[in-house]
Amino acid sequence: MRAATLRGTGEAFVTEDLRLRDVGPRDVHVRVAASGVCHSDLSIQDGTIPHPLPAVLGHEGAGVVLETGADVTTVAAGDHVVLAWVAPCRACFFCLRGRPELCEHGLDHAFAAPYATAPDGTAFLAAFGTATFGEETIVPERACVRIDPAFPLELGALVGCGVVTGVGSVCNSARVEPGASVVVIGCGGVGLAAIQGARLAGAAPIVAVDRVAAKLDLARRCGATDVIDATETDQVEAVRGLTSGRGADFVFEVVGRSATIEAAFEMTRRAGTCTIVGAGSPTDMVRFGALQLMVGAKTLRGCVYGSTDPARDFPEIVRLQQAGRLDLDALVTRRIALDELNDAFRAMHAGEVARSIITY
Numbered sequence: 444m445r446a447a448t449l450r451g452t453g454e455a456f457v458t459e460d461l462r463l464r465d466v467g468p469r470d471v472h473v474r475v476a477a478s479g480v481c482h483s484d485l486s487i488q489d490g491t492i493p494h495p496l497p498a499v500l501g502h503e504g505a506g507v508v509l510e511t512g513a514d515v516t517t518v519a520a521g522d523h524v525v526l527a528w529v530a531p532c533r534a535c536f537f538c539l540r541g542r543p544e545l546c547e548h549g550l551d552h553a554f555a556a557p558y559a560t561a562p563d564g565t566a567f568l569a570a571f572g573t574a575t576f577g578e579e580t581i582v583p584e585r586a587c588v589r590i591d592p593a594f595p596l597e598l599g600a601l602v603g604c605g606v607v608t609g610v611g612s613v614c615n616s617a618r619v620e621p622g623a624s625v626v627v628i629g630c631g632g633v634g635l636a637a638i639q640g641a642r643l644a645g646a647a648p649i650v651a652v653d654r655v656a657a658k659l660d661l662a663r664r665c666g667a668t669d670v671i672d673a674t675e676t677d678q679v680e681a682v683r684g685l686t687s688g689r690g691a692d693f694v695f696e697v698v699g700r701s702a703t704i705e706a707a708f709e710m711t712r713r714a715g716t717c718t719i720v721g722a723g724s725p726t727d728m729v730r731f732g733a734l735q736l737m738v739g740a741k742t743l744r745g746c747v748y749g750s751t752d753p754a755r756d757f758p759e760i761v762r763l764q765q766a767g768r769l770d771l772d773a774l775v776t777r778r779i780a781l782d783e784l785n786d787a788f789r790a791m792h793a794g795e796v797a798r799s800i801i802t803y
């Protein structure tokens with residue numbers, strides 16, 4: 444099967460033929476139908492997020508089950524599945540406390556052993572345990588969530604990371620109430636999904652902040668009532684202007700940089716909630732005044748994977764899209780072939796796209 448491999452940090456992707464390992468008793472062999480290109484893949488490629496290489500990246504995928512291991516019971520050949528990049532064990536400390544997105548073993552399989560080898564003998568890890576930048580993959584049963592076969596798999600792919608992360612940050616993590624004021628900083632695929640989540644939750648106003656005009660247009664389509672171009676306006680002042688000087692009830696930072704995190708915290712009202720969704724660098728330090736932390740009485744929280752339970756949320760998002768309550772089509776900027784991946788990364792780095800989707 445063909446896959447886009449990454450052999451070293453900062454290198455380009457190379458499309459090559461790989462041989463998958465054997466399917467274990469609890470594994471599922473999936474023909475990948477589509478894969479989104481997510482910013483976290485870029486962060487691994489450029490070294491912002493450390494990850495052992497060589498590997499095949501891609502963690503936002505959907506496909507069709509080709510074969511299952513002997514002990515697999517929840518999916519069967521022919522099923523349409525969305526892949527989860529955390530495969531919850533359902534038995535650890537966090538799983539038992541309703542936090543499967545933090546599963547202590549949810550990524551064990553990704554680092555346990557290579558999942559495929561090249562003809563020259565190079566062994567590749569499946570990054571995030573999913574490796575959707577390839578025509579086929581092998582994942583644990585727990586990473587597979589069956590969905591309605593009538594649902595388009597290219598939209599299903601987006602559900603597996605960007606959509607559930609954005610919608611989940613609003614609906615699962617922060618639990619935005621109707622009428623609350625919401626700000627979303629960063630209008631890529633995840634940010635646009637967060638804006639749609641805020642619309643779903645009945646928030647108003649919904650304020651989108653970005654530095655690219657085209658993304659702010661998309662933000663309006665996704666439910667933003669106000670947009671702020673951070674290249675032209677002081678975003679903190681602009682948010683205060685829209686919220687009677689108080690700041691917003693809920694702010695979502697979907698960039699992952701200290702400067703925007705500090706701005707997000709500042710534009711959150713006293714006793715409001717600031718949720719960090721963007722994946723930043725471990726060495727990028729955020730600074731707050733000690734007194735302001737106390738006086739503001741704000742909640743600052745991180746949010747992994749939209750606090751999702753994949754088995755619960757993936758079919759729910761599919762249903763909401765089918766009911767016309769979500770607009771996943773708005774997130775798709777372009778469809779590409781596997782060997783156009785390097786250009787998709789260039790476009791993502793340049794901020795030109797919400798989401799590129801590889802269709803196989």
Ligand SMILES: [Zn+2]
Pocket residue numbers: 481482483484502503604605
């Ligand atoms: Zn992602």
Ligand SMILES: [Zn+2]
Pocket residue numbers: 531532533534535536537538539543545546547548549
């Ligand atoms: Zn667990």
